[in-house]
Structures are given as C-alpha cells and as structure tokens.
Amino acid sequence: MEKITSVHNQRVKDWKKLQTRKQRTKTGTYLLDGWHLINEALNSQTAILSLIGTQEQFELHPDILTHELETYEVTKEIMADITDSVTPQGIAAVVAKPTDESEIPADLAGAWLLLDQIQDPGNIGTMIRTADAAGFVGVVAGHKTADIYAPKVVRSMQGSQFHLQLRQGNLFSWLEKFKQNGMPIYGTELNQDAQNFRELTPINNFALIMGNEGHGMQSDLLAQTTKNLYIPMDGQAESLNVAVSAGILMFQLKQNNH
C-alpha cells in the first residue's frame, strides 16, 4: 500500500481529473465514491484499478485489503479534493468503464431504455436506477445525453450500472437493430397520433425512448418509432418530470408480479 499525503501528487491530480468527461473518455475509467458502490463493484467482478482510502476507513474495514487491489492510503484532505461529494465517506475507487459500451449486442433482446439528449445528471441516474428496478436489460445514452459516468450520475444511479448493460452510442444505429430484431420502439411525445400508455399490453422485448427535459425527443428519431406514447394528465400540470414519466412507463410496459 502506497501512502500519499500531498494534494500535489501526480496520482491525486489524475484522480481529480476524473471529474471531467475528457479524462474519463481518455482513460476509459471513472471514480466510485463510498462503500456501497465499491461493494457493488466487487460483487459484480468489475475491475477495480485503484482503491483509495483514508487510514480511518482501512482500520474500520480491514477486509477490503484482502482483495489484493492496488491500494492507496490518502489524507481526508486528498479525499475531499478528488471526490465531488460534500461528505466523502473516505473510500473511493477508480474502475474501468465497460469495454463494450459502444457496441450493439448481436442478440438484442429484452427491454431497453434509450436516453435522447437528457441533460440533468440526477434525472439520468434516477432513470438508470429505475430501469434496473423494472427489470430492463440495458440503457443506451445517445451522444447528446450528458455523460453517464459523471459524478452526479454515478451517485444517483446507486450501483445500477453493475446490474444492467450501460451503453453509449448513436441512437439511430440502435433503432435500426431493434427493427431488424422485430422489437417495437416506443417514443414519448404528446401528439395527435400518440397512444395512451395504459392501452398497451405489457411485453418483454422493446425499446423505450425518453427525450430532453425541455424539448422532448429529436424529431428525426421520433420519425423512426413504432408508436408514440403519452401519459394522460388530469389537473393543470403541463408536464411530468422526465424521470417520473420514465418510471411510470417502464413499470407499465414491463410488468412482473413477484
């Protein structure tokens, strides 16, 4: 175990840079903050490239040192510097992003959530977490969606990246593959031809697209959908939060009865 006490140490600088999309893309890695996420990573066989903790945390949880990881003991000051958290737990890890994150699986099946130009990290993380709970197979973030490995997204998806397939890519290419596999693609846009989501029979293989918080889905993408769904609204509210809408639709489309 290497001990680092200076915030000017090159490793510390590199870890801190993982707060930027540029560095995450360049290195193919991102940072996990806190015990819950690190335990999820360990359980999922995800490669932990560096384990970073304070002396206090390693003393409280000595078991973590038995995993033979590349381990660094740092000061609380360094921990606060590298994490984006207001109250860092004193444990963090650098993990690898999935190497296949830009590939479309050849045997595409199951329920998939597609994110078109979603901007708010909390919304993105919450939708991934909800897709996991609804039993979705994967989530695809389109190129115009904010980075799914940004610290705020990682915090709000609460480890769901280890439970489903998380991909980034060109949504048009994905839609083509869904069509080739005979899977219906549901868009979400309130228009004259849209269908009340309650009229749909639950199914297992399909894609659901959620659009930007303010502007909705790209019209070119909308033109490629099998059907568009809407959630009938009572009251005078003009719209629903995108993560709430996604939750309502996902739990309607993919039902299970455990």
Added chain:
Amino acid sequence: MEKITSVHNQRVKDWKKLQTRKQRTKTGTYLLDGWHLINEALNSQTAILSLIGTQEQFELHPDILTHELETYEVTKEIMADITDSVTPQGIAAVVAKPTDESEIPADLAGAWLLLDQIQDPGNIGTMIRTADAAGFVGVVAGHKTADIYAPKVVRSMQGSQFHLQLRQGNLFSWLEKFKQNGMPIYGTELNQDAQNFRELTPINNFALIMGNEGHGMQSDLLAQTTKNLYIPMDGQAESLNVAVSAGILMFQLKQNNH
C-alpha cells in the same frame, strides 16, 4: 413604482430573508422567481404582495405593470441577492401562503398525497407536480417534512401549488379524518402483508402516504393505514427514488383516460 438600488435597503433584506423557513412562517409569505410562476399566480387569483423586477424585464413585459401591484424596480445585483437561483430571470414576487394551509377540509374527498418526513426539496416539489398531473385534489406535508415553500421546492413544483390544495399539518389528525370519511389510506412499505400495487382497482377517494427517502414511513403512522402497497422490483436494484415510486403509484391508483 419604487426604485431600489442598494442591497442594504431594508426591503431587500426582508425579501432575502424569505429564503429561511423562519421568515416564511413569520410573514406567511414566500418568494416566486421567474415569469412562469408569476403568471401562474396571476391566473390563480393568488395575492401578489410585491412585484420585484429589473428595468429590463419591465421594459420587455410592460403588461405586468397594468395589474396595479405594489411594484419595485431593482438592480440585477439585488435580484441575484434575493433569489436562490443561479440564473435569475429578473422578475420575482412575494406572495401569500394559503391562509387555510393548516386546516383539514370538512368535506374531505378526492385523492390526497401525504408526505411523511420527506427531506429532499427536489423530491417534494416533483411529487407535488406529479400529484397535480395525476389529478390529485391535495398534498399534505407532515410536520417532519421539509418546508414546502423552500426555494428549491417552489422551483421544482413549477406552479402546481396554484392547482391543488397544499397543506401542512399533523398527519395523524389527517388520517383520522380520512377514516371518518370512509376513505382508504394506502401506506408504502415493503413488508409481508404489503399488496402488489397492480392488484388495486383505481379509485377516486383515498390517501396515499410516501415516507422518508432512507427510513420510509414512521411506524406509528404505518399502523394507521388501511393497506400497504409495494412495487414489485425485478433486477437487483434495492429501491426506487421516492418521487418515481410516488409517480408510479399515483398514476395507478387514480386513473383517467382523457
């Protein structure tokens, strides 16, 4: 119209203090930030006690001055000082909280959402907005729930406070009234006796209680419910975001088919 140019002006100090719960409670007022909310307030006949804007905004929207409101022209610096917003629109208003906000209506009916110890302002605002969209009659915030007129709640409920009855009070007293009126009370807690939410037939008169983000509902309150509901989860996610859960349950329980 009075012009104010100093951030040390007493009115400016008083407006700024509305960011605190103490001042909101003391004055029975809160601050609206931005055109959308102010227009909603005007449409709803809510009393606007003071209208505060920059010269630029009053020049762009001279119509607002025809409403004969107590109006103040302030600098951009003052506007940034009194609002909690990163990008203030240059228009704000002090409005009165409902005077009946702590009363339980004698003729209690319709669908009501009860918030038990909810802490995150974004979750609170999103749930109120969703209740509005689902056609709920009202939302009751229990005493241990964060203040529903905090700036972040006001921002995320997006004007829904003008569409439904927003109350604060003792949830136990409310439950008593729901029972007296023969309305079922649905709690949300995953336990052995809980019922799959999909097995419920949509109804019009009921109360739904959502509990704290981490700890769920108070057990004393849970003991008073007619039934507890759960959302069956696939995948390995441990829980859903409380606002997403609330959305799924509200749109299942209170269906409409416009």
